Amino acid sequence: MSYLSPKEFVTKMIDAGESKVFMSTRDTLIRAYMAGAILALAAAFAVTINVQTGQPLAGAVLFPVGFCLLYLMGFDLLTGVFTLTPLALIDKRPGVTIQGVLRNWGLVFIGNFAGALTVAVMMAIVFTYGFTTAPNPVGVAIGHIGEGRTVGYAAHGAGGMLTLFIRGVLCNWMVSTGVVAAMMSTSVPGKVIAIWMPIMLFFYMGFEHSIVNMFLFPSGLMLEGNFSIMDYMIWNEIPTVAGNLVGGIAFVGLTLYSTHARTAAKRNAHVAMVPAE
Secondary structure: OOEOOHHHHHHHHHHHHHHHHOOOHHHHHHHHHHHHHHHHHHHHHHHHHHHHHOOHHHHHHHOOHHHHHHHHOOOOOHHHHHHHHHHHHHOOOOOOOHHHHHHHHHHHHHHHHHHHHHHHHHHHHHHHOOOOOOOOHHHHHHHHHHHHOOHHHHOOHHHHHHHHHHHHHHHHHHHHHHHHHHOOEOOHHHHHHHHHHHHHHHHHOOOOOHHHHHHHHHHHHHOOOOOOHHHHHHHHHHHHHHHHHHHHHHHHHHHHHHHHHOOOOOOOHHHHHOOOO
């Protein structure tokens, strides 16, 4: 059977979280770096499709190729470890501590950022012929994305910050659903299909993904986007990371764990059949 029951794949989630907590610093950084770089290339690919076709849905349909590649190669995104590693702590796996979970998150953040920034620099060079000309249409579009999703939120004050946070929550609700859904299958086609659907949804809906933004905003700054580094950090990256954390843990990790790994006792059939007086 290529399908695992919910109880089986939730056990895989806990095992994966435990494995990531105990992974060496070197391997954690390498896997996070490659995940950030591949996802950044997928984001550049999707924006290019949007600009050249004028159809945002086309970019959203094809963007998940990056997620599929990095998942199948065993690389790690911050959004995924936000969901998986806390489960090993909650399940009281031997040796798993809060410090270990936070260490993993910190290393994955650094690796993801480094990988995404590397691709941001490379693509900025491509879009400007080595910074010798003005950005091409795709580069201009990336600059405008950076403006709209930083100062665009800031223009709405507290309401903009709340919207940004909620978009971060919704994003990792979908992204982590894709990561977890891939564990349902033991076949490559099954994993790809399971990943593709929620990732396509999040991208088309414009939800905020902290690692995608690690590419879009630094490259936007290099491509004449009218916003600052502080705009990016305060009005995007920090609230997005917080939203991604809540979305992954609250709506994916804890819900699946609580109902499939710690299933409540079933109701007594005899009691359930007794009519209420």
